[in-house]
Amino acid sequence: MKKLIQLYVSWFKMGLFTFGGGYAMLPMIQKEVIEKYHWATEDEVMDYYAIGQCTPGVIAVNTSTFIGYYQAGIPGAIAATLGVVTPSIIIISIIAGLITNFSSLAIVQHALNGIRVAVCMLMINAVLKLGKGNIKNKIGFLIFAVALIFAMFTKVSTVLLVIGAGIAGVIFSRIGWLKKNA
Amino acid sequence: MPKLLLMFLEFFKTGLFAVGGGLATIPFLREIGVRYGWYTMSDLSTMIAVSESTPGPMGVNMASYVGFSQYGVLGSIIVTLGLILPSLIVICIIANFLEKFKEAELVQQIFAGLKPAVVAFIAVATIDILVTTLFGDYTFSTFHWKQFICLFILLALSKYKPKLHPIWFIVASAVVGIVFAF
Numbered sequence: 001m002k003k004l005i006q007l008y009v010s011w012f013k014m015g016l017f018t019f020g021g022g023y024a025m026l027p028m029i030q031k032e033v034i035e036k037y038h039w040a041t042e043d044e045v046m047d048y049y050a051i052g053q054c055t056p057g058v059i060a061v062n063t064s065t066f067i068g069y070y071q072a073g074i075p076g077a078i079a080a081t082l083g084v085v086t087p088s089i090i091i092i093s094i095i096a097g098l099i100t101n102f103s104s105l106a107i108v109q110h111a112l113n114g115i116r117v118a119v120c121m122l123m124i125n126a127v128l129k130l131g132k133g134n135i136k137n138k139i140g141f142l143i144f145a146v147a148l149i150f151a152m153f154t155k156v157s158t159v160l161l162v163i164g165a166g167i168a169g170v171i172f173s174r175i176g177w178l179k180k181n182a
Numbered sequence: 183m184p185k186l187l188l189m190f191l192e193f194f195k196t197g198l199f200a201v202g203g204g205l206a207t208i209p210f211l212r213e214i215g216v217r218y219g220w221y222t223m224s225d226l227s228t229m230i231a232v233s234e235s236t237p238g239p240m241g242v243n244m245a246s247y248v249g250f251s252q253y254g255v256l257g258s259i260i261v262t263l264g265l266i267l268p269s270l271i272v273i274c275i276i277a278n279f280l281e282k283f284k285e286a287e288l289v290q291q292i293f294a295g296l297k298p299a300v301v302a303f304i305a306v307a308t309i310d311i312l313v314t315t316l317f318g319d320y321t322f323s324t325f326h327w328k329q330f331i332c333l334f335i336l337l338a339l340s341k342y343k344p345k346l347h348p349i350w351f352i353v354a355s356a357v358v359g360i361v362f363a364f
Contacts, residue, residue, distance in 0.1 A: 015238050017349045022239060023307040027348045043297075050296040051276060053303065056201050057269030060239040065273035070281070077274050081266055085246075088238035089258050092246035095232060097254075103231040107360055112235050114359015116315045117329050118351040121336040123308040130304060134297040143295055147302035152309070159201055161299060169295015170288065178294050 003072050004079040010037065011064050011083030019115050022052070022059030027122035029063065030129070039067050042133055054159045060084055139178045143168055186253055186260055189220070193245050193264035198272075200241070207241040207265075211248070220252055241265060328362055 010032050018025040026045075033039045040048070045063070052062035061081055068080025095102045102108060135144050143165055150156050172178035183191075196210040208230065215221045221229070229251075233243035242262055249261030283289050315333070318324045336351060358364075 013349070015242075017237060017352055018239065019237055019352070020234070020240075020311065023304050024311070025239075026304060031348055046297050046300050047280075047293055049304075050293070050300045051280075052273075053300070054201060055269070055272050055276065056198050057266065057272070058197075058207075058239045058241040061242065061266050061269045062273050065270050066277055069274050069277040074274055077270060077277075081270055084239070085242045085262050085266055088236070088242040089246045089255075089262055091236050091238065092232070092243055093250050093255050093258050095236060096247055096250045100228075103228070103235045108235060110359045110362075110364050111356040112359070113315075113326075113329065113364035114332070114355040114357070114362075115352055116311065117332045117359070117364070118336060118348075118355035120308070120312050120315050120333055121340055122348050122351060123304070123311060124337065125340055127301065127305050127308050130301045134301050140294075140298045144298035144302045144305075147299040148305055151303055151306045158303060161303075162296060165295045165299030166292040167295070169293065170291045173291035173294055178291075 004075055006037070007068050007071060007076055007079040008083040008086075011068070011080045012086055014064075015060070015084040016087040018060065019112070019119055022049075022063070024119050024123065025060050025063070026126045026130075030126060033067055039071055042130070046130070046134060050162055054162045137178070139172050143172075186257065188218075189249065189252065189257065190260050190264040192218075193248075193261050194267055196245075197265040198268035205240065207244060211244060214248075221248065225251070326364070328364055332358060332362075332364075 014025060014028045014032055018028055026049075029045060030042070034042055034045065048063050048066040049059065052059040052066070055062060061084060064080040064084040065077045069077035072079070099105070131144075135141050147161055147165055150161055151158065169178065192214050196207055196214070200206040200210055211226060211229075212223070215223060215226055229244055229247045233240045233247060236243055242265065245262045245265040246258045249257035249259070251257075253260070280289070313320060313322075315329050316326055318326070332355065336355065340346070340351070
């Protein structure tokens with residue numbers, strides 16, 4: 001029971017302070033899930049993101065379900081997932097009910113523009129850290145670069161890119177250019 | 183069929199078929215609005231604006247908003263549950279499967295290819311938010327120097343205080359955004 005409450009509260013916090021969706025949640029996940037509670041390693045979180053990317057649903061929700069499931073089975077998955085969506089329900093209900101012109105208020109715009117700068121900083125640091133941990137050789141860098149170019153400059157769906165990267169992983173591993181876990 | 187149940191089912195369907203995170207839900211929401219007339223396209227753009235400017239995963243915020251607009255807090259809860267239920271089921275199945283096969287060589291090889299690709303996706307998301315924050319958009323016609331200075335300071339601060347929780351950076355930069363009218 002204690003574990004379930006811990007999962008709920010921790011994901012509530014992550015939901016409450018994530019602005020901009022799944023990827024922007026990563027710095028918060030690094031802090032709460034990886035460093036504070038040791039619910040998963042950075043490696044595992046990357047796996048969950050990859051899977052969350054090509055399975056249906058919101059990525060943040062998918063990631064919370066994964067972590068919760070491995071900590072406490074289906075009850076854990078439910079606790080973590082409900083935790084991550086509760087702030088949305090509360091905040092949206094308040095704003096939709098009371099402040100209909102919320103997003104056009106000047107103070108909200110200024111605050112959001114400020115928050116966006118923090119999100120930039122947090123994500124730059126997260127990407128540098130992840131790059132160091134997950135791109136360990138030339139082939140890894142090649143996959144990174146190709147995926148980056150496709151995701152940045154083409155309309156190829158992320159699902160296809162994930163599948164392509166998976167196939168590349170198998171091929172390069174089989175011919176011995178990519179070591180396991182590298 | 184009672185309208186609330188219908189809404190639950192429509193959002194369940196969205197959660198089941200919208201692959202790739204919050205933005206992927208928008209075409210589904212458009213279709214639901216057109217088909218049932220629960221909200222107009224102008225309501226939808228308000229909902230998107232509010233969902234983007236409040237914390238939490240965007241898809242979840244959208245579901246909460248649509249539910250609230252029709253049935254208040256109850257609607258908000260029911261519709262959000264509809265959206266996340268497919269993820270919860272699908273991810274629990276995959277998590278269970280992954281637990282059994284994660285040592286399998288093939289699975290390891292696939293993930294070896296996926297990890298660098300996921301870093302690339304996060305890098306693209308980071309570049310996107312960086313460009314939006316500093317230049318407004320990809321035309322690079324404006325330069326927000328206040329944000330640039332703030333980002334520089336935040337990056338330096340995060341090197342100096344790497345253990346500080348991301349929440350503090352977010353709160354502080356919201357305040358800075360308001361004070362300096364970003």
